Amino acid sequence: MARVIRIFTVLMSASLFAIIPACGKGGAGKTKIAIVTNCTHDFWSICESGAKKAGQDFDVEVIFRQPTNMAVSDQMDIVAAFQQQGVKGMAVSVIDPKEQTADLKRIAKDIPLLTMDNDAPDTGRLCYIGIDNYEAGKAVGRLLKGAMPNGGTFGLFIGNTTSANALSRTQGVLDELAGSKDARGETMNHPNKADMKVKKFGNFLLVDGAAKTDDGKSVIAQANAEGVLGRLVDIPGDIGMVGLYAYNPPMILEAAKTTQMLSRIKIVGFDEDWETLKAINAGTVIGTVVQDPFNYGYRSVEILAANAKGDTSKITKDSIPYRVITKDGGAEQTINGLKILNLKATELETKLRADIASAKK
Secondary structure (H helix, E strand, O other): OHHHHHHHHHHHHHHHHHOOOOOOOOOOOOOEEEEEOOOOOHHHHHHHHHHHHHHHHHOOEEEEEOOOOOOHHHHHHHHHHHHHHOOOOEEEOOOOHHHHHHHHHHHHOOOOEEEEOOOOHHHOOOOEEOOOHHHHHHHHHHHHHHHOOOOEEEEEEEOOOOOHHHHHHHHHHHHHHHOOOOOOOEEEEEOOEEEEEEEEEOOEEEEOOOOEEOOOOHHHHHHHHHHHHHHHOOOOOOEEEEEOOOOHHHHHHHHHHHOOOOOOEEEEEEOOOHHHHHHHHHOOOOEEEEOOHHHHHHHHHHHHHHHHOOOOOOOOOOOOOOEEEEOOOOOOEEEOOEEEEEEEHHHHHHHHHHHHHHOOO
């Protein structure tokens, strides 16, 4: 019975999507390229601008969907609907590689598939468009160490612990703090709060020994941050708060204001949320490590559009470099073979707005 209901749901979704207009105007007779994100956020709106710009440049119709919830079932219903529409290529930010690999592998035999932002390497996808999330996580760790040179207590926040980018980012942060690969940390009671379990990574104590997850829901993300800060009010020394999905840093900021701890804590973020950039410029966030969502959208459409014409030369094995954003920026660095830009928050904001505007011309 469950299988019958599932099939009916997919068919109904396909019918629904068939009558929804694409994000571009016109498009009749054009090659259709689909992009499916892992949730709804401004990060993906920037990505959509890049995809639309590529659609204009390469004369294809781009269909872009952001699931309301970070749920595998919701995402796969959209993927199935696009498959029914006969798209000639699809890029997916995979929510849970373990759960989705079998289905995506089957789909990749029918439709050229890219993974974007979140990888699932065993799906038969053409390539992955995204940063090296482990190295980017290490960059977050370096920002935290710079802000807390003597170590201290910190909370870690992310959407889930199943996606490839979540696992890699988190491990990168912890390895950088511990100074060793595949760090697992030492479980102990907090020296100043006996009823709080922590894990020690170098000179840093991770609250409850693990990242707090929120399933992509901002309300939960803020509640998680408030809960951690409420338990750290009486802890001496430096306190850090690390948010590894785009909405996490703004929610940490809100939690810090609610708990009146903004002046005490060191916030390090991930991704280029507008509020995060504003806070970096104001000095209330130390910095953030960003991807390149505009380029994710553009490159994905470029590769799939070329592939639809029999041109496989655009397929790449190279990751897209992450960038480190602070108030004052800094010189370009080469770290583990990657050329890393250290940009001012104002510089990145100007670039993002220019990129978005270019897709509207």
